[in-house]
Amino acid sequence: MQVVLTGNQENKELQVEGRIDTGTAPEFQEKLMGGLAGAKKVRINMEKVEYVSSAGLRAFLNGQKYANKNGIEMILFNVADSVTEVFEITGFIDILNVE
Amino acid sequence: VERKKWVELGVPAKIESWARVRDFLESYLEKRDCTPREQTQVLIAAEEIFINIASYAYEGEGGSAVVRLKLEQGNVLSLQFEDGGKPYNPLENEDPDIALSAEEREVGGLGIYLVKKSMDNVTYQYVDGKNCLTLVKRLKYAGTSVH
Numbered sequence: 501m502q503v504v505l506t507g508n509q510e511n512k513e514l515q516v517e518g519r520i521d522t523g524t525a526p527e528f529q530e531k532l533m534g535g536l537a538g539a540k541k542v543r544i545n546m547e548k549v550e551y552v553s554s555a556g557l558r559a560f561l562n563g564q565k566y567a568n569k570n571g572i573e574m575i576l577f578n579v580a581d582s583v584t585e586v587f588e589i590t591g592f593i594d595i596l597n598v599e
Numbered sequence: 600v601e602r603k604k605w606v607e608l609g610v611p612a613k614i615e616s617w618a619r620v621r622d623f624l625e626s627y628l629e630k631r632d633c634t635p636r637e638q639t640q641v642l643i644a645a646e647e648i649f650i651n652i653a654s655y656a657y658e659g660e661g662g663s664a665v666v667r668l669k670l671e672q673g674n675v676l677s678l679q680f681e682d683g684g685k686p687y688n689p690l691e692n693e694d695p696d697i698a699l700s701a702e703e704r705e706v707g708g709l710g711i712y713l714v715k716k717s718m719d720n721v722t723y724q725y726v727d728g729k730n731c732l733t734l735v736k737r738l739k740y741a742g743t744s745v746h
Contacts, residue, residue: 522617522650551639553646554710564701582639589716590709591697 503531510540517548520556529559536563536572547578552586564596575599605667605679612664612682614653617646620666624678627668633676633738640717641676644734647710648680648689656684656730670738678734687730688723690715 501518514535520528535542552560560576567574577599579587587593608623610616624645628638645666652664667679689711695704697712715721720735 521646522614550635551643553643554706554713555646555650557709558706561701561704561706568701582636585636585640585717586643586713589713590695591699591704594698595701595704 501528503528503535505531505535509538511543512539512541513543513545515545515548519551519553520549520559521551521553522555525553525555525559528556529562532559532563533566536566536570536574539572541573542567542575544574544576545578546576546580546583550580550582552583554590557586557590557592560592560596573597603669603671605669607665607667609663609665612653612656612662612684614650616653616664617649620645620649623666624668631670631738637736637738641678641736644714644717644736645678645680647714648732648734651689651710652680652682652684652730656682656687658685674738676736676738678736680730680732680734682730683728684730686725688725689732690721690723 501516501520501524504515505512506515507513512535514532516528518524564574575597579598584593587596587598606627608620610619621642624642625638628641649664649666656662656664662682662684665681667681669677671677692708692711694712695708714734718734718736722733724731
């Protein structure tokens with residue numbers, strides 16, 4: 501799993517690649533939180549993520565809670581079908597801002 | 600119809616074993632023409648169950664887990680997880696309330712909920728001092744290339 505961060509302090513884009521699973525979720529969450537800190541808007545490009553398990557959901561939930569609390573816009577885009585399915589089953593589709 | 604035998608892998612019930620279990624499942628599924636999406640569904644379900652066993656079954660003590668696989672009638676995939684830890688039926692967990700807001704949401708119980716929703720059937724048995732959870736999934740395109 502890799503995360504590439506681009507953009508400026510206020511508007512950031514995170515490009516994620518690989519699985520967000522039990523092994524990689526802690527690192528993903530750390531990078532997500534790092535990206536959210538101090539930002540106004542963070543767009544997360546999910547094009548290269550095919551796999552999100554509940555460990556990954558936990559990271560997204562923590563990120564979304566932090567974003568809500570701090571008035572940060574967190575947007576996921578290019579979400580793969582297999583990941584959309586996980587978001588739908590678990591109701592995360594209504595919690596997260598998926599474009 | 601001849602009853603197919605299980606293919607199985609035994610590993611220490613530790614989180615670090617998941618990579619081996621995943622490789623085992625992936626190499627099995629890749630040979631069976633299942634769609635990438637079905638493969639992902641099965642792997643996610645397996646991860647949830649295996650990580651649960653690795654995290655809680657032996658309550659910090661060492662132990663082992665067995666993962667079994669078989670494909671019957673061409674497309675009916677069964678996955679079985681067995682451990683000798685404390686009796687625990689994850690199917691008795693209350694389903695999470697998926698209509699809550701982010702602030703109200705908790706992540707507990709999401710894994711097993713995902714398993715229940717993405718598999719066609721999940722059954723639990725406690726036999727001979729062992730927890731045995733069986734997941735069944737009907738694959739769309741399996742079983743055409745390899746027996």
